[in-house]
Amino acid sequence: MLNEFEIIEHYFKLPLINQKEVKLGIGDDAAVISLSQDKELVVSIDTLVEGVHFLKGLSPKDVANKSLLVNLSDIAAMGATPRWITLSLTLPENNSVWLEGFSKQFNKLLKNYSLALIGGDLTKGPLSITIQAHGIIPKGKFLQRSGAKPGDYIYVTGELGAAAYALRYLKNTDDNLKPTNDELEKLNKPEPKIQTGLELRDIATSCIDISDGLFIDLSHILNCSKVGADVKLNDIPYSKTLLKLNKDLAIDLALTGGDDYELCFTAPSNLSKSDLEKKITTSKFFKVGRINQLDLKLNLIGDDKKIYKLKSAGYQHF
Amino acid sequence: MLNEFEIIEHYFKLPLINQKEVKLGIGDDAAVISLSQDKELVVSIDTLVEGVHFLKGLSPKDVANKSLLVNLSDIAAMGATPRWITLSLTLPENNSVWLEGFSKQFNKLLKNYSLALIGGDLTKGPLSITIQAHGIIPKGKFLQRSGAKPGDYIYVTGELGAAAYALRYLKNTDDNLKPTNDELEKLNKPEPKIQTGLELRDIATSCIDISDGLFIDLSHILNCSKVGADVKLNDIPYSKTLLKLNKDLAIDLALTGGDDYELCFTAPSNLSKSDLEKKITTSKFFKVGRINQLDLKLNLIGDDKKIYKLKSAGYQHF
Structure with missing residues (x-):
C-alpha cells in the first residue's frame, strides 16, 4: 500500500505541459509561479483536522494559532514573505463563542504578520481548517528541497x-x-x-x-x-x-x-x-x-x- | 444568530491596510491581486464536505467533477481564465480504488481545461475536498458583484x-x-x-x-x-x-x-x-x-x- 508521499507522486504528479509560469510544482513546501518580470508568487495549502492535527477540545485561539502558523512556516521555508491568506473553515455548528475566539486570534496574527485575509469559504461539517498562504519573492530567489550538494x-x-x-x-x-x-x-x-x-x-x-x-x-x-x-x-x-x-x-x-x-x-x-x-x-x-x-x-x-x-x-x- | 454571510462579514472582513495589491478582497466570487503591470491574479477557495455538498456514496469520479468544476465556476464569474489548482484532500482511509477513480477524472479535467495542479495536501479525516483555483485576467478587467445600475x-x-x-x-x-x-x-x-x-x-x-x-x-x-x-x-x-x-x-x-x-x-x-x-x-x-x-x-x-x-x-x- 502506498504511503502519503507515494500517493501524491503516483496519482497526482503529472508532467506540466505548456506551463512556463510554473517554476516549482508539486513536491516542495510550496509552489512557485512567475507572474511578473521581477517577482514570483509562492503558494502553500494545508488542512488541519480536529483529532488528527490537533487534539479535540483545543481552544479556538490555539486552533487559529496552529492553523495559520504552520502554513506560514511553509512560506518561510521557501525564503518568501507571506502576504495574503485564504481561509476555508468547516464548523460542526454555528458557535459564536468559538468563532469569536478563533477570529480574534486569527485577526491578531494577520496584523502581526502584515497579512490580509482576501477570501474564503464557510461550511458545515466536522471541524477542519484549510488555509492557503500566498507569499512573494524576488524572481529566482526561492529556496527548495533540491540543491543539496555532497560536502554541504x-x-x-x-x-x-x-x-x-x-x-x-x-x-x-x-x-x-x-x-x-x-x-x-x-x-x-x-x-x-x-x-x-x-x-x-x-x-x-x-x-x-x-x-x-x-x-x-x-x-x-x-x-x-x-x-x-x-x-x-x-x-x-x-x-x-x-x-x-x-x-x-x-x-x-x-x-x-x-x-x-x-x-x-x-x-x-x-x-x-x-x-x-x-x-x-x-x-x-x-x-x-x-x-x-x-x-x-x-x-x-x-x-x-x-x-x-x-x-x-x-x-x-x- | 448570524447567518453564513453575516458571520464572514462580522468576524473576518477587516479593513485592508497597506494592501494596495489587493484589488478585491472578501465578499465576491473570488479575490483579485495585482501582481504585474498588465495582469491580475484571481483566486477562489471552496471546500466540499461529504453529506453536506454531495451525497454519501457519490462516485469518486463525480466527487472530482463537482469539487473542481464548482471552483472553476467562481473563476468564470470573475471573467478570468483559470490556470493553476491546489488541492487539499482529506480521506477517511487509504483507498486505492477511490484514489484511482478520483485522480483519473481530476487529471482528465485538468487536461481538458488546460490547468496545472501545482500543490496540495493529503490528510486523514472525514471526506472533504478543498480546492483553490487561480486564474489570470488582464488588469482591471475583472467582473464583480458590485456595479449593477438602476435600469440594467x-x-x-x-x-x-x-x-x-x-x-x-x-x-x-x-x-x-x-x-x-x-x-x-x-x-x-x-x-x-x-x-x-x-x-x-x-x-x-x-x-x-x-x-x-x-x-x-x-x-x-x-x-x-x-x-x-x-x-x-x-x-x-x-x-x-x-x-x-x-x-x-x-x-x-x-x-x-x-x-x-x-x-x-x-x-x-x-x-x-x-x-x-x-x-x-x-x-x-x-x-x-x-x-x-x-x-x-x-x-x-x-x-x-x-x-x-x-x-x-x-x-x-x-
Missing part, C-alpha cells in the same frame, strides 16, 4: 522534539515530567521562521520546514537532491525536557515526532560558523550532519559511530 | 433548478418524475461558464455564479451594488422537468435550490438582444428582470403582477 553541512534552526513531547504529555497521563511552557507553546503556537528564511536565500543550497520530523523532512531534501547524508545523534539540539528522558525516546521524539516547524537547511562547507552568524541573525542554528554521495540514505550515527536504527520513521497520514 | 437588465445563462430537482429526486423516493440525464449530470458535473465569463468582460455591469440559488445570489449583487430589482417569475428559464411540477415547487427549486452554476449578470438596457447575441456566443441567456433603485429589495413578480413570497430564501450552512 546540514543545519537546523532550533531545538527539536518540544512539540512532540508536549503532545505526548497531554495525551499520556503516565508521563509525569511536565514540559516547559515554551515546549507546550511550541506545540500549538509554533513560530514560523520567516526572517530566517529571508536570510537563508543567498546561503542555503536547500531548505525545508520540519513538520513531520527531521528524519522524514531531511529525507525529502535527500530524495529531491539525489544525495545521502550522515547525521550525528550527539549533534542534534534536543529540546530541554528531552535531555531528561530515556535516550531512545528522546531520539525518537526529536527525529520523528514532528510539529517542530524549525527550518532544516544545507549550506556549503566553506562557509564558517562566523560567516553564517553574520548572515543568520534571527535564529539560532545547529550543525547536525553532512551531505554525502555514497548512497541516497540518511544515516544516523550514534555514540559508538555505528548506524542507529529508529523505531518509526515519522508521522504519515497513510 | 438582469440575465441568467441557462435553465435553473435542474440540479436541485435531481438532488431532490435522488434523496426522495416519493418523487416519481425522473429527471432527464442532462438534469442529473448538472448536479454532479456542472459546466463552468468560462468562455462566457470572458465574453461578458466588456458587457456585464455585474456578475455572479449561481451556487446558492438565484434569489440569494442575485441578492448578493443587489447588496454589493446597493440597488434593488424586479424579477418576473414567468421569465425564469425553468429546467425541463420543473415545467411538469407544481408551480410553487418549480419556483422554489429554480430560485432557491442552488447548484446551478449558471452565471447571473446585469447589462445596460441600451444593449439589444442582438447586440448581446453578437458578443455572447458560448451560452444561451435569458432576461429575467431589471435593476431598480426604489429600494434594496429583490421583488419576485408573479402572474398577477403581485409580489410573490418564497417559502425559503435558499441554501445557507448556518
Whole structure:
C-alpha cells in the first residue's frame, strides 16, 4: 500500500505541459509561479483536522494559532514573505463563542504578520481548517528541497522534539515530567521562521520546514537532491525536557515526532560558523550532519559511530 | 444568530491596510491581486464536505467533477481564465480504488481545461475536498458583484433548478418524475461558464455564479451594488422537468435550490438582444428582470403582477 508521499507522486504528479509560469510544482513546501518580470508568487495549502492535527477540545485561539502558523512556516521555508491568506473553515455548528475566539486570534496574527485575509469559504461539517498562504519573492530567489550538494553541512534552526513531547504529555497521563511552557507553546503556537528564511536565500543550497520530523523532512531534501547524508545523534539540539528522558525516546521524539516547524537547511562547507552568524541573525542554528554521495540514505550515527536504527520513521497520514 | 454571510462579514472582513495589491478582497466570487503591470491574479477557495455538498456514496469520479468544476465556476464569474489548482484532500482511509477513480477524472479535467495542479495536501479525516483555483485576467478587467445600475437588465445563462430537482429526486423516493440525464449530470458535473465569463468582460455591469440559488445570489449583487430589482417569475428559464411540477415547487427549486452554476449578470438596457447575441456566443441567456433603485429589495413578480413570497430564501450552512 502506498504511503502519503507515494500517493501524491503516483496519482497526482503529472508532467506540466505548456506551463512556463510554473517554476516549482508539486513536491516542495510550496509552489512557485512567475507572474511578473521581477517577482514570483509562492503558494502553500494545508488542512488541519480536529483529532488528527490537533487534539479535540483545543481552544479556538490555539486552533487559529496552529492553523495559520504552520502554513506560514511553509512560506518561510521557501525564503518568501507571506502576504495574503485564504481561509476555508468547516464548523460542526454555528458557535459564536468559538468563532469569536478563533477570529480574534486569527485577526491578531494577520496584523502581526502584515497579512490580509482576501477570501474564503464557510461550511458545515466536522471541524477542519484549510488555509492557503500566498507569499512573494524576488524572481529566482526561492529556496527548495533540491540543491543539496555532497560536502554541504546540514543545519537546523532550533531545538527539536518540544512539540512532540508536549503532545505526548497531554495525551499520556503516565508521563509525569511536565514540559516547559515554551515546549507546550511550541506545540500549538509554533513560530514560523520567516526572517530566517529571508536570510537563508543567498546561503542555503536547500531548505525545508520540519513538520513531520527531521528524519522524514531531511529525507525529502535527500530524495529531491539525489544525495545521502550522515547525521550525528550527539549533534542534534534536543529540546530541554528531552535531555531528561530515556535516550531512545528522546531520539525518537526529536527525529520523528514532528510539529517542530524549525527550518532544516544545507549550506556549503566553506562557509564558517562566523560567516553564517553574520548572515543568520534571527535564529539560532545547529550543525547536525553532512551531505554525502555514497548512497541516497540518511544515516544516523550514534555514540559508538555505528548506524542507529529508529523505531518509526515519522508521522504519515497513510 | 448570524447567518453564513453575516458571520464572514462580522468576524473576518477587516479593513485592508497597506494592501494596495489587493484589488478585491472578501465578499465576491473570488479575490483579485495585482501582481504585474498588465495582469491580475484571481483566486477562489471552496471546500466540499461529504453529506453536506454531495451525497454519501457519490462516485469518486463525480466527487472530482463537482469539487473542481464548482471552483472553476467562481473563476468564470470573475471573467478570468483559470490556470493553476491546489488541492487539499482529506480521506477517511487509504483507498486505492477511490484514489484511482478520483485522480483519473481530476487529471482528465485538468487536461481538458488546460490547468496545472501545482500543490496540495493529503490528510486523514472525514471526506472533504478543498480546492483553490487561480486564474489570470488582464488588469482591471475583472467582473464583480458590485456595479449593477438602476435600469440594467438582469440575465441568467441557462435553465435553473435542474440540479436541485435531481438532488431532490435522488434523496426522495416519493418523487416519481425522473429527471432527464442532462438534469442529473448538472448536479454532479456542472459546466463552468468560462468562455462566457470572458465574453461578458466588456458587457456585464455585474456578475455572479449561481451556487446558492438565484434569489440569494442575485441578492448578493443587489447588496454589493446597493440597488434593488424586479424579477418576473414567468421569465425564469425553468429546467425541463420543473415545467411538469407544481408551480410553487418549480419556483422554489429554480430560485432557491442552488447548484446551478449558471452565471447571473446585469447589462445596460441600451444593449439589444442582438447586440448581446453578437458578443455572447458560448451560452444561451435569458432576461429575467431589471435593476431598480426604489429600494434594496429583490421583488419576485408573479402572474398577477403581485409580489410573490418564497417559502425559503435558499441554501445557507448556518
